[in-house]
Amino acid sequence: MKKTKSNYLRYGGYATLLTLMVIAITIVLNVIVTDLNFKIDTTAEKLYSLSANTEKVTKALKTPVNIYVLEETGKETAGLKEILNKYDKLNNNLTVTYKDPILYPTFANAYKKTSSSTVAAGSVIIENGDTGKYKVLSQTDLYGTTATDTNGVTLSSITIENAITNALGYVSTDVDGTIYYTSGHNELAIPTALKDASERANLTMTELDLLTAEMPSPDNSIVLVFSPHTDFTQEEIKKLTDFLDQGGKAMLFMDANMPELTNYNELLSYYGIAHEQGVVIETDSNYSLTSYPTYLLPAMVSHDITNSLTQSKLPVVVPFTSGIKNLNNARNGVTLTPLLSSSDQSYLKKNINPSTYEFEDGDINGPVILACAVEENNTLDAQNPINTRLFVMADSFFLDDQMVSLDSTGNKEFLTNAFGWLFSIDNSYAIEAKTLENYNLRSISSSQLIIFGGLTMVVIPLVILILGITVWVKRRHL
Structure with missing residues (x-):
């Protein structure tokens, strides 16, 4: 068939129309995407995304x-x-x-x-x-x-989501919780991580002198005892016991260097537990950091405090810890749940400065309880049931900066969850900061790179080539 000028004009018009349609569609898509504010957060830390x-x-x-x-x-x-x-x-x-x-x-x-x-x-x-x-x-x-080394400061993390979500939780509830930390017993200094965790949970921290101050109301209050090294008086222990009997909540921390405190141990024994003095040695490499038998990676049981950690497979690192003994004589209504425990190949060395890590006479075979949750439900008054909760930890060093700064550990989350369980707080408010120290765009794996390269350099050009040849062949027969 002879090609005429009208044929060229007609098919040239089709090509022009098709080109204009592609350009128009591209413009419309750009306008739609712009109006929708469609963006992809490609940062590995998801700096601009909400959890x-x-x-x-x-x-x-x-x-x-x-x-x-x-x-x-x-x-x-x-x-x-x-x-x-x-x-x-x-x-x-x-x-x-x-x-x-x-x-x-x-x-x-x-x-x-x-x-x-x-x-x-x-x-x-x-x-x-x-x-x-x-x-x-x-x-x-x-x-x-x-x-910085030059006495300046540099931006290291973005805590916008952390701060705003916590604030939303704070202003939308009527409850203002307070942590009362005891003083006057040579308690260890409260670490920054604990203060930060309380702030994330929208809790205020206030000092409590048990000798001179009245006990707070058990409603919306936690008493914190952070590794005392001198004993409480019997009057102070009675105040604490009365507070807990009325449905109070407490966090009790101990450490391997803590001496035996007779009156304080009475408070522990009231809830069926005792402080095991010494330091836990872990011989199972699956439950400790490599070459560090005193830096434990303890086993966790299912509990509100540990569930998020087991789901995300985040370990809690517990260094140089003492132990908690279950006396197996708890009163009716009192339940004890071991949260963290060493393996059955571990043992508690009574000498905290040993010349050898080998098992010796007087040492105690594991497993050793490192942290536990104690709960008592008193339903004698059916109209006003009383719920008492204690979080007990045999170690205070797991909150050191060295421990909580590691993204691969769940130490901070473990503590935040403990606050949530004690106070029945929704831990949805606890959002971790997004670090900038390793800021980068999300990397592409080698397999993804091969696929992407194949699409852009082989598949797409090949499709265009085939379409071009098809159009050329059809035009030759017009």
Whole structure:
């Protein structure tokens, strides 16, 4: 068939129309994607994504919550704005508003704790629209920093999600919990990790002098005893016992260097346990760090405190720990659950400064309990049942900075879960900080690289070539 000028024009018109359609579709898709703000977080740490726990907490908000950001117009922090936009889309009860400190210089005055305090520019205010309960988040709450060798600081982590989700939990509940830590018995200094965990659980920490102060109400209170090295008086022990009998909660920590404390041991024995002095040696390499038999990777049992760790396969590292003995004489209604235990190949050395790690006379064969949960349910008054809970840990060093700074351990989560169990707190509020120390984009595996390279360099060009040949052959027969 003879090709005519009209044929060329007709098929040339088809080609032009097809090209215009492809361009139009591309433009429309770009507009749609832009309007939807479609983005992919390719950072390995998911710095700009919200966790499942945050989505759960935010979607569950039943009352209006206002988030006020004190930043100048046009100078908003991009990362903060990106994350807040994600919160804003999860619940219609949540509203994000930017308040320029220059345009609204007195706005933050209503959120000062005292007349002399300030709410600095860059802060974020979370407020319950119904109750007026609020929490102010400063820059130090939103970002983690570390000191440099030149006496400066550098940004080391993003704690925006951690801080905001905790604040949402705080303003949306009527409960204000308090941790009362005892003093006057040569207790070890409370580690930063414990303070941080209490803050993540929206708990306030207050010192308690048992000799002079009245005991707090058992409602919404935890008494913390952190490794005392001198004994309590009998009067102090009675105060603690009475507090617990009324449904109080307690966290009791011990350590391998702690001497025998007669009165304190009476409190422990009241709940069917005793402190095993000494240091646990682990000979099963599956339950300790390589070449470190005193750095234990204990077995965990199923419990509200440990379930999230077993699911994520995060170990708790317990260094240089003493033990807890089950006296097997607990009163009716008292139950003891061993949370962490050494293996049956371990043993407790009574000499904490041994010349050898070998088993010697006087040492105690394992397994050894390292942490336990004690619960007592008193239902004598059916209308007002009493629930007492104790978290007991034979080691205090598992909260050292060296232990909690490792991303591969669950030490911080273990402690946070303990707070949650004691206080019946929803641990959804506990969001870990996202570190920047190893910040990078998500890497592509070698197999993914081969597939991607094959698609872009072989498959797609081959498809285009085949289509081109097909069109060329058809045109030759026109």
